[in-house]
Amino acid sequence: EAGVAQSPRYKIIEKRQSVAFWCNPISGHATLYWYQQILGQGPKLLIQFQNNGVVDDSQLPKDRFSAERLKGVDSTLKIQPAKLEDSAVYLCASSFGPSATDTQYFGPGTRLTVL
Amino acid sequence: EDQVTQSPEALRLQEGESSSLNCSYTVSGLRGLFWYRQDPGKGPEFLFTLYSAGEEKEKERLKATLTKKESFLHITAPKPEDSATYLCAVQASNTGKLIFGQGTTLQVKP
Numbered sequence: 641e642a643g644v645a646q647s648p649r650y651k652i653i654e655k656r657q658s659v660a661f662w663c664n665p666i667s668g669h670a671t672l673y674w675y676q677q678i679l680g681q682g683p684k685l686l687i688q689f690q691n692n693g694v695v696d697d698s699q700l701p702k703d704r705f706s707a708e709r710l711k712g713v714d715s716t717l718k719i720q721p722a723k724l725e726d727s728a729v730y731l732c733a734s735s736f737g738p739s740a741t742d743t744q745y746f747g748p749g750t751r752l753t754v755l
Numbered sequence: 756e757d758q759v760t761q762s763p764e765a766l767r768l769q770e771g772e773s774s775s776l777n778c779s780y781t782v783s784g785l786r787g788l789f790w791y792r793q794d795p796g797k798g799p800e801f802l803f804t805l806y807s808a809g810e811e812k813e814k815e816r817l818k819a820t821l822t823k824k825e826s827f828l829h830i831t832a833p834k835p836e837d838s839a840t841y842l843c844a845v846q847a848s849n850t851g852k853l854i855f856g857q858g859t860t861l862q863v864k865p
Contacts, residue, residue, distance in 0.1 A: 644798070673853075682759075682842050682855030683799070696852055731798050740787030740806065740846045744853065746798030 642666065644747035646732050652753045658720035661750045665713070665734030671695075672709055673744060674717050675731040683731055689715065690738060722754045757782045757847050761856035768833055768863050776828040776859045778843030786846040788826050789853065790819050793840045802841075833863045 645664040653659050665672050670691050675683035686705065688696040691712040700707070704723070709715040719726055729749040735742040760779045768774055780788065787806050791799035803812045805821040812819050816837065818829040828841055844855040 680857065682844070682857050683853075684855070685852050688852060696850070733798075738851055740804065743801050743804065744789075745801065746791075748796075748798050751796075 644732055644734055644745055646730075646747040646750055648750055649748065650751050650753075652755065653722055655724055655754050656721040658718065659722055659752065660716050660718045661730050661732075661752075663715045663717070663732030663747060665715070665732070666745055669734035669736055669745075670712070671735045671738045671742065672715050673733040673735075674707055674715070675733065675746075677729045677731055677749070679728070686717070688738070695738065719752075722752075724754050727752060727754045757845065757850070757854050759843055759845055759854050759856035761841075761843050761859050763859060764857070765860045766862070768830075768861070770834055770863055770865050771832050773829070773831045773833070775830070776841055776861070778826040778828070778856055779824060780826070780843075780845045780856075781824075782845045782847045782854070784848035786848045786851070788821055789844045789846070790826070790828055791842040791844065793842055793858070799842055830861070833861075835863050835865050837861065838863045 672689045674686045677683040686700045687707045689709040692709045707717045731749045733744040733746045735744045762777045790802040793799045803819040808823045820827045840858040840860045842858045844853040
């Protein structure tokens with residue numbers, strides 16, 4: 641079974657530039673998550689989708705971050721404009737459903753460096 | 756406020772030297788407690804889910820236990836390949852989202 645795919649794996653940009661990350665979840669998984677992991681910390685949920693609807697985006701900085709999940713499959717996360725403090729690994733995860741019995745499986749992440 | 760604290764932050768063991776990692780949590784109704792392993796440059800890899808106090812789960816050299824306030828990940832006779840960061844997370848029943856601790860970085864020397 642193919643895992644969660646993410647691209648690109650690495651991205652370096654200047655502050656105030658924009659960047660986009662792509663995620664393809666495990667086939668059949670209705671729930672998709674984007675996490676931000678700053679070096680030395682655990683992942684922090686940014687946004688959760690159930691099919692193509694947003695379930696939780698309470699920790700998404702909406703003035704600069706946006707995310708969409710068209711057709712309930714692939715998802716993109718965008719940052720515009722980027723700040724130095726956005727340097728982190730952005731992890732995508734998916735699960736069959738949103739309950740505790742539905743394990744979240746993570747992709748390899750995209751490491752973003754903002755200069 | 757829902758919170759997860761892991762200790763120690765870093766742990767160095769000799770191969771074969773057993774030890775335990777701690778995960779303390781405060782949450783408004785626990786749906787589940789999760790342990791993940793994360794290798795450098797990779798995403799977290801699922802290990803266990805525990806649902807209620809007293810529950811235990813095992814996988815190879817790892818054993819996870821759960822009480823009402825904390826969870827332990829016991830590592831028996833570790834090998835160098837067990838070196839990784841171990842992450843603990845809780846899912847609260849009122850929000851449903853995972854809240855992660857900061858992780859414990861384990862290094863096992865041969």
